[in-house]
Amino acid sequence: MKNGILIGLALVLVCSMQGPLWGQELSVSQLHDEIQKKGGRWEARENSMSQLSVEERRMRLGHFGSPDLSKGRMYVAATPAYSLAPSLDWRNNGGNYVTGVRNQGSCGSCWAFGSTAALESYTLIKNKQPNIDLDLSEQVTVSCSGGGSCAGGDPSAAANFFVSTGLPLESCYPYTTSNGSCGSACANWQATAYKLKDWNWVTTASGQTPVDAVKSALTEYGPLIMTMHVYYDFMYYSGGVYTHTAGSYDGDHAILTVGYDDANQCFIVKNSWGTGWGESGFFRIAYSEVTGDSKFGYWTIAFEGNDPPPPPPTCDYTSSKLFASAGGTGAIAVTPPDGCAWTATSNTTWINLTTASGTGSGTVQYTVAPSTSTSSRSGTITIQGQAFPIFQAGTSSVPANTARR
Helix, strand or coil: CCCCCEEEECCCEECCCCCCCCCCCCCHHHHHHHHHHCCCEEEECCCCCCCCCHHHHHCCCEEECCCCHHHCCECCCCCCHHHCCCEEECCCCCCCCCCCCCECCCCCCHHHHHHHHHHHHHHHHHCCCCCCCCCECHHHHHHHCCCEECCEECHHHHHHHHHHCCECEHHHCCCCCCCCCHHHCCCCHHHHCECCCEEEECCCCCCCCCHHHHHHHHHHHCCEEEEEEEEHHHHHEEEEEECCCCCCEEEEEEEEEEEEECCCCEEEEECCECCCCCECCEEEEEHHHHCCCCCCCCCCEEEECCCCCCCCCCCCCCCCEEECCCCEEEEEEECCCCCCEEEEEECCCCEEECCCEEECCEEEEEEECCCCCCCCEEEEEEECCEEEEEEECCCCCCCCCCCCC
């Protein structure tokens, strides 16, 4: 497998409202007693999910079928288990490469939120730009990828869409908690979209992903998105290391695994149910749930992130960059063959060019002004007809505890 940043995506997941019937409801005190009786290491409390109606909870879950393993190559972990560190958390791994917790709301779009979150983390790692809450458009994934809708979807289709087209910033098409229409996205968003190169399976031929393979992939490539079976008690999770304790199977879910902890024998996971659930929107789940009731990570694929070197250009002037809200300075290396003249222009007042023309190899110098808006924004520097996208994060993200609209 070629070198590259891999972001795992659970395949053929359908987050739909067509799930199994809910079992008999248990009170919080009954769940607490069951956890204590079975020696569990987690706590059950009322939270933003448990307080919803049964119908609303089911909108966040679904089921998945058997994917076609012939559609991708098998990924084999390159880092042996004995050489892995005892813990890893991509929220604190030389910086934070995990974007903010989002809320999918009453739409079965976990397939879109999972794949979009993976693309966000992948981009920060690839560009070596931690501590930025890059906010890409889940609504474009829902409305434009052809991978599904609020009735469920297929992350492998989203993966193919990211390869062929990519995603723009959230501000291009804010989340509507509905199917939406691709025509409602901002004009020409494809020109500045973030893209991936390819995807591959991270699983065995039987469809299971061993604990060591997950840890190795997390270490080598970054956060992974994985599937899991969800049970009634999971809705009440408020902290600790989750193991299925009580209640029936109620559907499946896509989530972003961001780390692991050998001392507590668990994975660290980002959910898409807002910060009012779990550990501020995150949860920890025991390694034993990989082969236990949750079947954690049952189907997983990986995105291969590094683009191959471009062919020798006639005159090549392409690249891109992401800035924090504080702004800053940047430079674009222009490397055409000798004798190629070039001129650069900016399409917005907040990107100011200080060096805008030359002949042969040179550098376009520019500054990005600070932003006072809470929304992210994008602009373009054009060099001889080729676009150099500039992205800038807002001063804060959409409140994570509210369904994004």
